[in-house]
Amino acid sequence: MVDYSIKSIGVLTSGGDAPGMNAAIRSVTRAAIFNNMRVFGIYRGYKGLISNEIEEFKTNSVSNIIQQGGTILKTARSAEFMDPEGRKVAFENMQKHGIDALVVIGGDGSLTGASIFGNEYDIPIVGLPGTIDNDLNGTDVTIGYDTALNTIMQSVDKIRDTATSHERLFFIEVMGRNCGFLALNSAIAAGAEAAIIPEISLKKDQLGELIEQGFRKSKNSSIILVTEGEITGGALQLAERVKQEYPQYDVRVSILGHLQRGGSPSAQDRILASRMGIAAIQALLENQRNVMIGIRENEIDYVPFKRAIKKEREISEELREVLLISSI
Amino acid sequence: MVDYSIKSIGVLTSGGDAPGMNAAIRSVTRAAIFNNMRVFGIYRGYKGLISNEIEEFKTNSVSNIIQQGGTILKTARSAEFMDPEGRKVAFENMQKHGIDALVVIGGDGSLTGASIFGNEYDIPIVGLPGTIDNDLNGTDVTIGYDTALNTIMQSVDKIRDTATSHERLFFIEVMGRNCGFLALNSAIAAGAEAAIIPEISLKKDQLGELIEQGFRKSKNSSIILVTEGEITGGALQLAERVKQEYPQYDVRVSILGHLQRGGSPSAQDRILASRMGIAAIQALLENQRNVMIGIRENEIDYVPFKRAIKKEREISEELREVLLISSI
Amino acid sequence: MVDYSIKSIGVLTSGGDAPGMNAAIRSVTRAAIFNNMRVFGIYRGYKGLISNEIEEFKTNSVSNIIQQGGTILKTARSAEFMDPEGRKVAFENMQKHGIDALVVIGGDGSLTGASIFGNEYDIPIVGLPGTIDNDLNGTDVTIGYDTALNTIMQSVDKIRDTATSHERLFFIEVMGRNCGFLALNSAIAAGAEAAIIPEISLKKDQLGELIEQGFRKSKNSSIILVTEGEITGGALQLAERVKQEYPQYDVRVSILGHLQRGGSPSAQDRILASRMGIAAIQALLENQRNVMIGIRENEIDYVPFKRAIKKEREISEELREVLLISSI
Amino acid sequence: MVDYSIKSIGVLTSGGDAPGMNAAIRSVTRAAIFNNMRVFGIYRGYKGLISNEIEEFKTNSVSNIIQQGGTILKTARSAEFMDPEGRKVAFENMQKHGIDALVVIGGDGSLTGASIFGNEYDIPIVGLPGTIDNDLNGTDVTIGYDTALNTIMQSVDKIRDTATSHERLFFIEVMGRNCGFLALNSAIAAGAEAAIIPEISLKKDQLGELIEQGFRKSKNSSIILVTEGEITGGALQLAERVKQEYPQYDVRVSILGHLQRGGSPSAQDRILASRMGIAAIQALLENQRNVMIGIRENEIDYVPFKRAIKKEREISEELREVLLISSI
Known part of the structure; x- marks a missing residue:
């Protein structure tokens, strides 16, 4: 009988950085360790996955970072990962380290990449919405906004x-x-x-x-x-x-x-990132994949990648009126 | 035929002060003026309503206050308002100024007072949840939290x-x-x-x-x-x-x-207070009374005073777990 | 016997605004009142002196402004004041209000104007260095820097x-x-x-x-x-x-x-402005004129306008070395 | 011929922590390396010197710390260092690592300890005034104030x-x-x-x-x-x-x-600490010892330990008057 359970995960940040990414990395790392998984920090996003910049994380690898802006894992955009050949190398590096699953923290481009890669190599990937633009679908708010x-x-x-x-x-x-x-x-x-x-x-x-x-x-x-x-x-x-x-x-x-x-993340971003990081590991334990963690009505939600990156958010009529009236 | 429409409102802050109260005062004032009502600022909460510390507000009475902590209307606790005799004087002062309705910004004590007063004298009163404690029912969050x-x-x-x-x-x-x-x-x-x-x-x-x-x-x-x-x-x-x-x-x-x-209120508190202030005037226009403006699932809601001040909020199990896991 | 004592002063801010100007206005106002002078706030710098935007200030005209950025007196650049005709109107407005002396808060342009005006009409004028650029001579530091x-x-x-x-x-x-x-x-x-x-x-x-x-x-x-x-x-x-x-x-x-x-001024700027404001009134009491208040070796100093606006500050060799070495 | 030149220094923080201590550690470290010395970070003040918690520092050991409050070297009070036996162990640990001289960052207690130790074992020690209390003599201001x-x-x-x-x-x-x-x-x-x-x-x-x-x-x-x-x-x-x-x-x-x-240190504290750290190494190069780096009239000064820790600072009359007048 094959054991499908996840023993080891990788975590990376990709695309534009956003305050709260470190809180998310901390929470993902600790939730994984809490659930007896090993955790690997992958530097510079997909680029580092290809160039094998990967390091095992322990509980105190993420100490004292919750209040820091930016991302200790650094971030980059990777042209090679657009290429099947690049993704092949990325997959091989995951195998070398025994990484069974990924948590990807980033915006729509990063989640699109995750979706392609996850399907191609049958890897469980869960995404966290990390972008100041708040332009992802299926979540009331993104980390950094x-x-x-x-x-x-x-x-x-x-x-x-x-x-x-x-x-x-x-x-x-x-x-x-x-x-x-x-x-x-x-x-x-x-x-x-x-x-x-x-x-x-x-x-x-x-x-x-x-x-x-x-x-x-x-x-x-x-x-x-x-x-x-x-x-x-x-x-x-x-x-x-x-x-x-x-x-x-x-x-x-x-x-x-x-x-x-x-800048140091706000209370809301730190709490959001902490909740979402734990939810990402929970989702992997429940055999979820190809989903982004969202927050709707203050409850954690799983949003399929496809829906998350669909551009359909609309500007609220009410908010436009609030600006108009409150500034008379 | 009697004209029941509201031509003039009073606004006051009561109980413990909370950051964002000024943003709420600004928004209530401008929304009322936008809807062709007159607005009266009542100083020191119910105490000032009894001692007649009331002043007409114009659009620029509330200029440049959105970023200020505290409350320009000041606040106090009033023992006299607990007494029917005190409330009688308060009502007479409202009549003198021609104030038809009130917007009360405060916590549970303030809303309880509003509820009694509103019923006693048949006055339309709408409440805004202004307290850092976030202990009101029927709203995801209060102004100042x-x-x-x-x-x-x-x-x-x-x-x-x-x-x-x-x-x-x-x-x-x-x-x-x-x-x-x-x-x-x-x-x-x-x-x-x-x-x-x-x-x-x-x-x-x-x-x-x-x-x-x-x-x-x-x-x-x-x-x-x-x-x-x-x-x-x-x-x-x-x-x-x-x-x-x-x-x-x-x-x-x-x-x-x-x-x-x-302290200067956070973005969330300023936006919340701005939205709620406009919603309070909207509620009065819709003949609502004895309701607090709440926010649920990012939508404005009307919460009957009775429900708002009922102590039934529970601490989230999920948040307790988030703290436990993220601090291992 | 003619009484040369100053009974009434005007205060204005001119040129680019700088954080701490409000603390200076507050301190000038209160020191003048403390010394039994009347105080007039002049709006929009020399421009308002010409257009007669002048208002008497009391102790509480300057309450609760020490922590505010910008200047409650507003500021402007005035082309008319470059012109003798403009300065004549300015002088006449001072006479109308019975203003005997001026405190001018601003940078080198403002002090140059003060120097010309003071000499032309024999008016006691004291300057305060208000500029974020720290480019005035004779003071270790300027208000706002x-x-x-x-x-x-x-x-x-x-x-x-x-x-x-x-x-x-x-x-x-x-x-x-x-x-x-x-x-x-x-x-x-x-x-x-x-x-x-x-x-x-x-x-x-x-x-x-x-x-x-x-x-x-x-x-x-x-x-x-x-x-x-x-x-x-x-x-x-x-x-x-x-x-x-x-x-x-x-x-x-x-x-x-x-x-x-x-932005809200730093502790150093608020303290500096408070000290300098009091020193300005002290200087007027001592019959000083055409001087800027400076701070040297943590002591108040009187700097003749001519020296203050001379461009001779040099960049410290030591500081350049500190940057070089500490960033290796 | 004996070579008295300093080849290797140790740096420690002692007593109450103060914001800017990290900026001082960074500057001391880099100035030493710039001058071809080796640098050892000593943890927990004199306590760590006795318990041998010592680690060599390179340029990037102190990267990205200038903006952080507290002290990466940690601090403690040490009863053992009061004792000659404790100081003997401390000296032996210095010899083991080949540390020729010390830079001690702290308040009067720390500098008193430095004075005794330096005399006892003929070690060049230079102090930096690190305390929020601003209660040291011979310097206009201390790091952290x-x-x-x-x-x-x-x-x-x-x-x-x-x-x-x-x-x-x-x-x-x-x-x-x-x-x-x-x-x-x-x-x-x-x-x-x-x-x-x-x-x-x-x-x-x-x-x-x-x-x-x-x-x-x-x-x-x-x-x-x-x-x-x-x-x-x-x-x-x-x-x-x-x-x-x-x-x-x-x-x-x-x-x-x-x-x-x-809290993150202010600009003044970071600049002060950076200047003083470089001056400490400069002082050692000039064969100074038993002196604290002070700043007087914006110039670096060397203050003998004895004078630095003498309690003779007086409260400025002028400042008391400023408070009195500006708050009328």
């Missing part, structure tokens, strides 16, 4: 100090790729006047209205958050437009950039 | 620096009254070794086991969070017990105290 | 999380105009690999050496701080050069921008 | 949120042993109403005056900082007195405790 939201909010709080002192109009560009979650929510949290996001196309005459509205409200400054990327055009392009069409405003631009990815 | 959780976690992060440098055992006492939510969740978030909470009685021999476990794990320090109050005995009493029964440990105590109530 | 330094450092700490996770080379651009103080000191504080500053010209072949050095040290990321402006070329231009000459590096740029100006 | 000051200030900022919301009188106890530096300076920085410090004895009738003054100023709350210890009596004892003598006030106490020791 809450920290990034707070980081952006605190930055906008600082910029507002100078914006109100000088009575200026600020365009602040935030991350999110094609997803306006970060921009819309941080606009509400920071008390900004508006958010320009990819999901809602801005009609030609709306920009001026938006700005005038901000100043009309007997306010002496105006802050507009903008999602990065081609769809919105980004903060620089918008500011350029305003400077030409509305020369009366003192316009400034701030591109928050990579500091949004870093 | 997330900020307090982060404040505690950051304090424990700091204490851990010195705890590990000296290899000590720390008991850290946190707020929560009879509710272990803050202690359990901040223990997970801060990577503490254990949480002693009112919901779970500690058997006589478990304390030593708990501590030894912490040090056995080849860790060089141990941090145990304790909910304040008689049931747990508080951190000082526990430390005293340990010093006598286990003199080998270098025990220290830290009582976080009132700093847990303050 | 320490907060900006900490803000930059915390931002670089965050960026390092993602830089080390991805093994990247980051150019981070900070403020400072023609002065490398902020860049050099924050590079030391953040543990960056190098600082490119206006005072030290970078020879053609040094950039590559600098970068290679960073990576050679068996470090897996490299962070280089750059002072904004034409002399260094700024972070974007440097990154462009590196991408072409050293395509092997994964280069990223971050321009910290206006968030460097905001 | 600025961070502790900011930590206290931020905690008081939070407590003020709730103090003003409830209109309460708060006594907040801070560290400092017999030295009022932390209490006085953080009172100024946080905008507190008064500071009760060991250097200034409070006359019987002054307490009431102090409190009434606070409330008289048309302020709705009052915060008084208190240095811990027998001389002041501490916050609890003072509050007890007030409750009995002035029952009209709503008094609360907060004892900040060990969180004052932790």
